Amino acid sequence: MSASDNLLHGNGHARADLGLPEVPLAQPSEEERRAADLVLSRYPRYPRFSRDQLLPLLRDVQAETGWLSKEMTRYLSQRLHIPYADLYGVMTFYALLSTQPATRGMIRVCRGVVCQLQGAKELGQRMTELTGAGPGEPAADGQVKWEWFACLGQCDHAPALLVGEEAARDVTPERLESIVKEAAHGRADA
Ligand code: FES
Known part of the structure; x- marks a missing residue:
């Protein structure tokens, strides 16, 4: 043997x-x-x-x-x-371990309490508009998928999200567009 x-x-x-x-x-x-x-x-x-x-x-x-x-x-x-x-x-x-083939751009939007108070819901709505898909759904263009996530430990800079494994902080709905574009190329605009 x-x-x-x-x-x-x-x-x-x-x-x-x-x-x-x-x-x-x-x-x-x-x-x-x-x-x-x-x-x-x-x-x-x-x-x-x-x-x-x-x-x-x-x-x-x-x-x-x-x-x-x-x-x-x-x-x-x-x-x-x-x-x-x-x-x-x-x-x-563990949500950061994946048993599905990776999407090139994965964005996880925090919906912890602090982020909720700082506009996470609006970020979610804008994410749906920008990607053409709701949380957890395959992206319309197959490039960027997004989902809700638990507290990222970035509460002092809420609302926050993860692009891949990079945290983006103090995110505004206006800034999301460039974040999504960068994520589609596998990059993080944090
Ligand atoms: S609640 Fe969003 S980072 Fe903590």
């Missing part, structure tokens, strides 16, 4: 020995496999890998691939010896 197989099968007990059906090996794309292997090489290996490293690891993988596909999730599950359901639960709990 290769080192890689050892990693995939963990402590050496075949599932069949335990009366469990064999789980087919994950089949990420070559690009995904390379990205995952690169990131995994920076973290301690099972069994020393600990759960508190999971979020940074997933963020690092997503930074390489843009999103976390099903096969990538299965691959990470097998490499990390963490059940697929656990990994998927983490990925779908």
Whole structure:
């Protein structure tokens, strides 16, 4: 058994020995496999890998691939010896982890209390006008998608939003147009 197989099968007990059906090996794309292997090489290996490293690891993988596909999730599950359901639960709990292919421009408008008081609703209306789509809907031109988000921790400069992972602060409906244009090119006008 290769080192890689050892990693995939963990402590050496075949599932069949335990009366469990064999789980087919994950089949990420070559690009995904390379990205995952690169990131995994920076973290301690099972069994020393600990759960508190999971979020940074997933963020690092997503930074390489843009999103976390099903096969990538299965691959990470097998490499990390963490059940697929656990990994998927983490990925779908944290809004900044994506199990869908990334849209080039993703804008998250804060609707925390302070931003609500400072005009978040108007920003949402303007976002719908500019993108031709409501929150969470695919953008009409496929370039910029937007959604509501919880407090971004930028309350002293409300209303705020995230362009990709960059915060834009003290945003006005007038300024949104240039933010959306820049986001369509994958840039943040913060
Ligand atoms: S409420 Fe919007 S950043 Fe805190």
